[in-house]
Amino acid sequence: MSSRHRLSVHDLLDRVFDPGSFDSWDRPIDISGHPQDYRATLRRAAERAGTDESVVTGSARVHGRPVAVIANEFSFLAGSIGAAAADRIVHAVRRATAEGLPLVASTASGGTRMQEGTPAFVHMVTISRALMDHRDAGLPYLVHLRHPTTGGVLASWGSLGHITVAEPEALVAFLGPKVYEQLEGRPFPPGVQVGENLVQHGIIDAVVPTEDLPRLLDRTLGLLLDPPAPSTRRERPTPTTRRRSSWQSVELTREPDRPGVRDLLRHGSDAIVRLQGTDEGERDTAMLVAVARIDGVACVVIGQDRAHQSPSSPMGPAALREARRGMKLANQLRLPLVSVIDTPGAELSQRAEEGAIAGEIARCIAGMTTLTVPSVSVLLGQGCGGGALALLPADATIAAENAWLSPLPPEGASVIVHGDTTHAPQMVEQQKVSAFELMETGTVSRIIPETATDTPEDFADAVAASIGARLRELSGD
Structure with a gap:
């Protein structure tokens, strides 16, 4: 120029x-x-x-x-x-x-x-x-x-x-x-x-x-400054019975066309400003950070982007440092935080180890548990390992009907217990990973129903309605 x-x-x-x-x-x-x-x-x-x-x-x-x-x-x-x-x-x-x-x-x-x-x-x-x-x-x-x-x-x-x-x-x-x-x-x-x-x-x-x-x-x-607007979405009632096995839910969340955090922000938010990277010289597209208005309530969103995670490009330490930028921003601007969990697992490599992947998971958990603003975490799909746990602690945790949370990929748990990967379906039942079981143990407070006819827009609308309802409950609006 x-x-x-x-x-x-x-x-x-x-x-x-x-x-x-x-x-x-x-x-x-x-x-x-x-x-x-x-x-x-x-x-x-x-x-x-x-x-x-x-x-x-x-x-x-x-x-x-x-x-x-x-x-x-x-x-x-x-x-x-x-x-x-x-x-x-x-x-x-x-x-x-x-x-x-x-x-x-x-x-x-x-x-x-x-x-x-x-x-x-x-x-x-x-x-x-x-x-x-x-x-x-x-x-x-x-x-x-x-x-x-x-x-x-x-x-x-x-x-x-x-x-x-x-x-x-x-x-x-x-x-x-x-x-x-x-x-x-x-x-x-x-x-x-x-x-x-x-x-x-x-x-x-x-x-x-x-x-x-x-x-x-x-x-x-x-x-950043306007008060909440009236809700425009109707929350779906929590389902009372399971319609799929835990393994069926795992398989469904692995489908490539399953909606993710991008769909939530595209169809479920009224306004959005994206942030890029840590602002300290790192960027990992596996993590999305934004300020958004979800069902009329402004919040900071940190979300694991399923569209940018793969075996060749897993979620690395920089993604978690981006998430911590979002936590810090929420505290500074006194906005509630929404964390969206949808990951097949954090990166396992020399690069990740040298980038302090375990330490970043720990620091995210510490950041989530010491927030000074209301927080909602959303199990949207896959919730695998420490990478999922990093964004889980919140004042309220909600889950999509087929979402799940486990210490390892089911195949990895099968290898540890049985010496092969073929027992993965049995392991997810044994480990109680489903949203329904997480609700029974108190980890999840509400389940968002999914229907066979849901479009990405329908799904995003339902998730946004539940997020907005929880944010209003936490703030007393």
């Missing part, structure tokens, strides 16, 4: 926020204490940029929703952050916290201002501290990375959002490629330091064109 495509901060505000809604919070900048040559540099930068510093702050509305805004102007000394700009950011964050406003940051910066050196550099700590207080207040922080965002800005307030997106083809990097080439004597590998690649590596959540940003902000803020 060349500089001629770069929006000024004023153009950005006009395009993203409601017309005439931006109200500046900025105080005049005092440059009298700087050396004369630097004062002259700052004056020239202000004339060129049309702003008095590299950031502007204020309040605005997006589709009528009030937000606090921090936005870079790159043409003011490459959007760099000196002491005055940092103070302006901190003031805006503190005011947003005091007024209970969600915060939207749009970055375009080369990082810390070199003309001010270390005193400016350490201000990134002060900004980060203010943002942590904003998050501790349960307020959303949404980040929009523009071209380019590098250095100390990316390494502080540019990387602390609950949800982070970038504009198409934006350069997003810790070290700018020109600096790297001068220091190392060779160019940085192409295609690495761009938003699209960061999505693929689970560092940011999406690439979003500027014209789509208002709609995304509105949908996200609606999910």
Whole structure:
């Protein structure tokens, strides 16, 4: 992306926020204490940029929703952050916290201002501290990375959002490629330091064109802040008799066309914002993380995606770390958590062992058992081994009629007990894996009936109705 495509901060505000809604919070900048040559540099930068510093702050509305805004102007000394700009950011964050406003940051910066050196550099700590207080207040922080965002800005307030997106083809990097080439004597590998690649590596959540940003902000803020809407779904009564053996249920849940968590979100949610990866450089498509509104109730969803698990691509440690991101997000934003269990088992390999698969299962269980928000776990299909147990603990656990939970794949249990795989059907009966038996022992509180005529939409609707009912019970709505 060349500089001629770069929006000024004023153009950005006009395009993203409601017309005439931006109200500046900025105080005049005092440059009298700087050396004369630097004062002259700052004056020239202000004339060129049309702003008095590299950031502007204020309040605005997006589709009528009030937000606090921090936005870079790159043409003011490459959007760099000196002491005055940092103070302006901190003031805006503190005011947003005091007024209970969600915060939207749009970055375009080369990082810390070199003309001010270390005193400016350490201000990134002060900004980060203010943002942590904003998050501790349960307020959303949404980040929009523009071209380019590098250095100390990316390494502080540019990387602390609950949800982070970038504009198409934006350069997003810790070290700018020109600096790297001068220091190392060779160019940085192409295609690495761009938003699209960061999505693929689970560092940011999406690439979003500027014209789509208002709609995304509105949908996200609606999910995070709006009260529950009335239920639109009718819950099916728990079946009183079993219609299949446990082995028949196991076989049914292994059918390739059985609906999964994607169908639940596609047909059973009213709105959704997907998150990608751990935001720490890992991504495993076996785990889906989203903020969604299910039967009128907003929640964070972490779900094992049956469509992205296979013997050649099992659920690995990174998937469980993604799940823990969802747990953390639910706690921070004070939203209920819904975990969806549907896995033939966690990855068994050297890579998984060295990636701490057992430790990640333990940490997921610990995270689920210490949530500070209401939680519902859903046994949707296969529930095999520690990978399933990782998402099971919750205030309420519900199960689809044919869902099951076992310590190992039935064939594996058969090998341990009988020395062959042929006793798998007997093992599932012996181990009491079915939803009905789980209800008898108190693990499951409600069973969702399945019918032979269910379409994926019908099935998703029934599951969503049961999730919504449990969330309302837990919150007292």
